[in-house]
Amino acid sequence: MTEKIVLQNLDSQQIQEYQQNRYPCFFVDKIVEAVPGEYAKGYKNFTYNEWFFPAHFEDEPNVPGFVQIETLTQVFLMTFLTFPEYKGKKTGFVSVNNAKFRKKIIPGDRLDIIAELDSYRRGLAKGKVKGYIDGELANEVELVVSIPEIMLNFRPNTNKEQ
Amino acid sequence: MSNLEKYTKAFTETFEITEEQTNGLKYQDIQAWDSVGHMGLVAAIEDAFDIMLDPDDIVDLSSFEKGIEILKKYNIEM
Numbered sequence: 393m394t395e396k397i398v399l400q401n402l403d404s405q406q407i408q409e410y411q412q413n414r415y416p417c418f419f420v421d422k423i424v425e426a427v428p429g430e431y432a433k434g435y436k437n438f439t440y441n442e443w444f445f446p447a448h449f450e451d452e453p454n455v456p457g458f459v460q461i462e463t464l465t466q467v468f469l470m471t472f473l474t475f476p477e478y479k480g481k482k483t484g485f486v487s488v489n490n491a492k493f494r495k496k497i498i499p500g501d502r503l504d505i506i507a508e509l510d511s512y513r514r515g516l517a518k519g520k521v522k523g524y525i526d527g528e529l530a531n532e533v534e535l536v537v538s539i540p541e542i543m544l545n546f547r548p549n550t551n552k553e554q
Numbered sequence: 555m556s557n558l559e560k561y562t563k564a565f566t567e568t569f570e571i572t573e574e575q576t577n578g579l580k581y582q583d584i585q586a587w588d589s590v591g592h593m594g595l596v597a598a599i600e601d602a603f604d605i606m607l608d609p610d611d612i613v614d615l616s617s618f619e620k621g622i623e624i625l626k627k628y629n630i631e632m
Contacts, residue, residue: 486590514612516593538590546596546609547589548581548616 399426399474407434410473411466412482416443419463420505423470432470432507436463440499455497460531461488464505464521468535471509472517478539486516486536495530503530515542557603558632561625564598565618580617603630 402423408414419436426432438445438455445453455463469483497503507521515538522532555563565576569586581587587595596612599605599621607615611624622632 511597513597514593514609516590516597538593543593544589546612547592548613550581550616 397428397474399423399428402426402434402470407466407470410479411469412480413462413466413469417462418466419459420466420470423467426470426474428472428474429512430471430509432467432474433505434467434470434507435502435504437502438497438499442499445499453499455501457491457493460493460497460503460523461491461533463503464507464523464531464533465535465537467505468507468509468517468519468521468537471507471519472512472539475512478542481539481541484538484540486538489534489536491531491533493531495525495528497525497530501525514546515539515544556632557625557630558622560602561599561622561632564595564602568595568598576618578618581615599625603628605630 404418404421407420407423408418413419420434421436423432423434440453444456444459448454448456465485472478473481473483502525504524505521507519509517509519511518517537518535520532520534523530562573562576565571565579566573569584569591571584571586579587581592596607596615600607603625605628611627615621615624625632
């Protein structure tokens with residue numbers, strides 16, 4: 393029986409060993425705990441120094457929706473890029489469903505994120521992610537994310553698609 | 555539900571097409587059956603018949619009819 397791997401307290405440098413997102417599009421400060429193939433828990437501190445706050449909006453800074461989705465996604469990536477064979481591989485969105493934004497996220501907020509992997513098969517990961525601020529649900533989304541390098545190994549032989 | 559109905563449903567639900575459109579359907583004949591759609595189709599077939607397809611069979615599954623042939627290897631007759 394294979395022993396379950398539990399990763400704990402990964403800092404931003406360690407997280408970047410698992411995924412290729414980089415500043416200014418890297419949005420995870422810490423992975424508190426991750427079990428490959430099951431879940432990942434982490435957080436992001438949003439301070440006024442974030443590059444998007446002065447622009448969104450000058451008189452009412454808050455985290456843009458696309459940054460929220462990306463932040464949730466980057467924690468979700470840690471549910472399967474933590475398998476040793478997928479560490480550091482590039483990923484791509486396949487679908488983003490049922491995204492809900494329940495709270496405005498402002499400078500000073502810390503978004504605690506819980507990502508659950510429902511399935512991973514042949515380069516295609518499906519799951520759900522929820523973000524919380526001060527214990528209250530702030531946002532959530534259902535994701536399908538691919539590892540193209542893996543998935544393309546399983547496409548039918550044809551000369552049509554390169 | 556017969557095996558053929560289950561098999562056809564995997565196509566119609568994954569690609570959002572009609573039963574009639576499955577006849578002679580080949581990989582990339584429709585926009586929905588691209589490399590990502592292919593993974594969805596394979597997952598739907600596996601779920602429908604409670605099987606795990608061999609990687610070589612996944613690559614060979616290039617048409618509606620070819621899939622019927624492949625599933626015979628898994629003792630699934632249409």
